[in-house]
Amino acid sequence: MTTRRPIRLGVTGGIGSGKSTFAAMLQACGAALIDADGIARSVTQPDGAAIAAIRARFGPDYIDAQGALDRARMRALVFADAGAKERLEAIVHPLVGSAIAQAAAAAGQACHRLIVFDIPLLTESGRWPRELDAVLVVDCREDTQVARVQARSGLAEDAVRAIIATQSSRATRRAAADFVVYNDGLALSDLQTMAHRVAASFGL
Structure with missing residues (x-):
């Protein structure tokens, strides 16, 4: 079938x-609902999949005391340095894309219309x-x-x-x-x- x-x-x-x-x-x-923004936030939370790469690429100053991406500091950097946005997206986007694909596959297997x-x-x-x-x-x-x-x-x-x-x-x-x-x-x-x-x- x-x-x-x-x-x-x-x-x-x-x-x-x-x-x-x-x-x-x-x-x-x-x-079935897949929240792309929620997934993007999750990979930059403490122990998120992107944190180690962000720390290595941008330095520890861009990780907050809880171990998450310091969004305010990163936002300021992105406004000041256009290339910073591309560097951040190169880390985050593949992880988000993979997580979205996995969620979509699971929804399909669950027979969601x-x-x-x-x-x-x-x-x-x-x-x-x-x-x-x-x-x-x-x-x-x-x-x-x-x-x-x-x-x-x-x-x-x-x-x-x-x-x-x-x-x-x-x-x-x-x-x-x-x-x-x-x-x-x-x-x-x-x-x-x-x-x-x-x-x-x-x-x-």
Whole structure:
């Protein structure tokens, strides 16, 4: 008997758009969920797979007292030295890619019909469009993004807008989308209804 290949759906959106919330709702509908950003964070946590290589490449000053990547110090280095980002990505990306592939294989073996990949920088990456069957973009106004991020993190408005400026534009994300969920002014129950509709379109 031939095993049906799972459908691979990338879910993305700008910071504060609600993409991870929507991805989790799809998981609740029966999809397998692979959190690419969560995996990236895990390899730079204490005892993470990338820590030894980061220490060797950048020095012990970039590892914090708990043994994790010192994100603030690394962020400052990346802003000051464009090559530092490439050096860090050369360490982290292969590990993340391998972990994502393993998680996707496990989801396929578990006979999931739909695998949802929660990918913050999907449109910024050249690799993902080749690996996905469809892309769903969770979209909202920039002012809404700023308000949500400030509410959860306490960052200043200019800091949030600086992060938004480093990401793809709303127009770029929407142009790459097969589905767009406009998550502005919606109650969570409304967003759940939309998640159920999307899940149903994939047979869940």
